[in-house]
Amino acid sequence: MQLSARLRGAIALAGQYPLLAGVDLDVREGEILVVRGANGAGKTSLLRVLAGLLPLSSGDAFVLGLEPLQDARELRPLVGLLGHRNGLYDDLTAEQNVRFAVAAARLPRARASLALERLGLSGQARALPAGKLSAGQRRRVALASLLARQPRLWLLDEPHAGLDAEHRRLLDELLREVCSEGATVVLASHEEYLWEALATRTVTMAGGTVLDGLLESWLPGGEDAARAVEVTNVA
Amino acid sequence: MWRDALLVAGKDLRIEGRAKVALNQVGPYALVVLLLFGFAFDEDRPLLENAAPGLFWVAVLFSGLLAVQRSFSLESSDGAVDGLRLSRLDPAGVFLGKAAAVALQLVVLEILLTLGIVVLFHTELSGAALLAVSGVVSTVGVATAGVAYAALSMGLRVRETLLPLLLAPVLAPIVLAATEAWRSALHLSTDDGWRWLVLLGCFAAVYLAGGVLSFGSLMEET
Numbered sequence: 176m177q178l179s180a181r182l183r184g185a186i187a188l189a190g191q192y193p194l195l196a197g198v199d200l201d202v203r204e205g206e207i208l209v210v211r212g213a214n215g216a217g218k219t220s221l222l223r224v225l226a227g228l229l230p231l232s233s234g235d236a237f238v239l240g241l242e243p244l245q246d247a248r249e250l251r252p253l254v255g256l257l258g259h260r261n262g263l264y265d266d267l268t269a270e271q272n273v274r275f276a277v278a279a280a281r282l283p284r285a286r287a288s289l290a291l292e293r294l295g296l297s298g299q300a301r302a303l304p305a306g307k308l309s310a311g312q313r314r315r316v317a318l319a320s321l322l323a324r325q326p327r328l329w330l331l332d333e334p335h336a337g338l339d340a341e342h343r344r345l346l347d348e349l350l351r352e353v354c355s356e357g358a359t360v361v362l363a364s365h366e367e368y369l370w371e372a373l374a375t376r377t378v379t380m381a382g383g384t385v386l387d388g389l390l391e392s393w394l395p396g397g398e399d400a401a402r403a404v405e406v407t408n409v410a
Numbered sequence: 411m412w413r414d415a416l417l418v419a420g421k422d423l424r425i426e427g428r429a430k431v432a433l434n435q436v437g438p439y440a441l442v443v444l445l446l447f448g449f450a451f452d453e454d455r456p457l458l459e460n461a462a463p464g465l466f467w468v469a470v471l472f473s474g475l476l477a478v479q480r481s482f483s484l485e486s487s488d489g490a491v492d493g494l495r496l497s498r499l500d501p502a503g504v505f506l507g508k509a510a511a512v513a514l515q516l517v518v519l520e521i522l523l524t525l526g527i528v529v530l531f532h533t534e535l536s537g538a539a540l541l542a543v544s545g546v547v548s549t550v551g552v553a554t555a556g557v558a559y560a561a562l563s564m565g566l567r568v569r570e571t572l573l574p575l576l577l578a579p580v581l582a583p584i585v586l587a588a589t590e591a592w593r594s595a596l597h598l599s600t601d602d603g604w605r606w607l608v609l610l611g612c613f614a615a616v617y618l619a620g621g622v623l624s625f626g627s628l629m630e631e632t
Contacts, residue, residue, distance in 0.1 A: 226492075226496065228492060228495060228496075251495060251496040251497070252496065252497065252498045254496060255496070256492060256496060258489055258492065259489075260488045260489035261488055261489070262488055262489045262490045262492055262493040263488050263490065264421070264425055264484060264488070264490055265487070265488065266424075266425040266428040266429045267421070267424065267425060267428075271424065275417070275421050276493060276497070278417050279414075279417065279493070279494070279497035279498065279499050280497055280498055281498045304428065320493070
C-alpha cells in the first residue's frame with residue numbers, strides 16, 4: 176500500500192485557538208478521500224496543512240513522502256489547492272489566469288488551452304476578465320488552473336460550489352480521470368449529496384480531529400507500523 | 411529568479427493596464443496632494459518654491475503607499491497568494507517582479523508630478539542628471555521597502571492602517587535624502603547633491619537586498 180499523506184497527532188493553532196486538535200489520517204495514493212464535517216470542524220485547516228501552507232504546532236506530517244514545511248519548495252508544486260476562494264486575478268482574462276498559473280509552474284503554455292477546453296471554457300468566457308464571469312465560470316477557471324498544473328495531490332474545498340449539474344458531473348468525471356492516472360484527491364465538503372457517488376472513502380471531522388482517519392491495516396502498529404508502510408516519494 | 415521577476419511584473423502591469431488604478435486614481439490623488447500644498451503655502455511663494463522638492467517626495471510617498479497596497483490587494487482579494495506560494499516561483503523573483511511593477515508605475519507618476527511642480531510651484535528644472543538618477547534610486551527604495559512591508563502586513567486584518575504606520579518611518583530617510591538631492595539639483599541649497607545620492611543608494615540597496623533575502627519568509631507569515 177502506498178500513501179500520499181500521513182498525519183499523526185497533528186495539532187495546528189491560530190494563536191491559542193486549535194484549528195486541528197490531534198489529527199491522525201492516512202491518505203492512500205489514487206483514492207478520492209472525502210472529508211466531511213460541519214462548518215468549523217477543521218476541514219479547511221486540514222487541507223492547508225496537507226498543502227504545506229499551515230504549520231503544525233506538534234505532530235508529524237508526511238505528504239508525498241515529504242515534510243510539508245521543511246520540504247515546502249519541493250512539495251508545494253506537486254500539490255494543487257482549491258479553497259473557498261478561487262485564487263483568480265479579476266482583471267486578467269480566464270485564459271491569462273490559467274496561463275499565468277502554468278507559467279508559474281514552469282510548464283508548457285499549451286496546457287492552459289487544453290485545461291480550459293476540458294473545463295468547457297471557450298469563446299467569450301476565455302476572453303472576459305475573470306471579475307466579469309459568473310461564480311460557476313470562475314470556479315471552472317480555478318479548476319482549469321489546477322488541471323493545467325497536473326498536481327499529484329488535489330486538495331479541494333467544496334469544489335462543487337457554484338457549479339450547475341452539468342459541470343458538477345464534469346468535475347466528478349475529471350477527478351475520477353486524474354485519480355486513474357495516479358493522482359490523489361482529498362475533497363472537503365459538508366454536502367453529502369454532492370460527493371456520495373464520487374468518494375472512494377470518507378472520513379469525518381469534528382472539533383478539529385478526524386474521527387476515522389486511519390486505514391484499518393494501520394491501527395495496531397503505531398510508529399513501527401508507520402515506518403513499515405511505504406510512503407510514496409516523488410521527490 | 412529574473413525569469414520569475416519578469417513573469418510577475420508582466421502580470422501586475424497587465425492587470426494595471428486593464429484596471430488603470432494608478433492612472434485614474436493614484437495619479438490624480440498625487441496631483442491633488444500637490445495642489446493642496448499649493449493652496450496651503452500660496453501666500454508665501456518663495457517658501458513654496460523652496461519646499462517644492464520636499465512636497466514632491468511627500469506626494470510620491472503617499473502615492474507609493476497606495477501603489478503597494480494595491481499591488482498586494484491583487485494577491486489577497488481572491489486568495490491568489492496561495493497560488494504564488496504553491497508555484498515554482500522563486501520568492502526573490504516574486505519580490506523583484508512586484509517591486510519592478512510598482513517602481514515603473516511610480517516613475518510614470520513622478521514624471522507627472524514633476525510637471526505638476528513646474529506648473530503649480532513655478533519650479534525651474536536644472537541638474538537633469540542628478541534629478542533623474544536620484545529619482546530612479548529613490549523609486550527603487552520606495553518600491554522595494556513598500557513591497558516588503560506590504561507582504562509583511564498582508565495577512566493582517568488591520569493592514570490598510572498598519573502599513574502606512576510601518577512604512578512611513580522606513581521611507582523617511584529616502585524622502586529626506588531624495589529631497590536634499592533634488593534641492594541641490596534645483597540650486598535651492600549649496601549641499602553636494604551627489605553625496606545625498608550615495609546615501610540614497612545605500613538605503614535603496616539595503617531595502618532591495620533585505621527584500622530579496624526575506625521575501626520568502628514574509629510570504630509565509632501571511
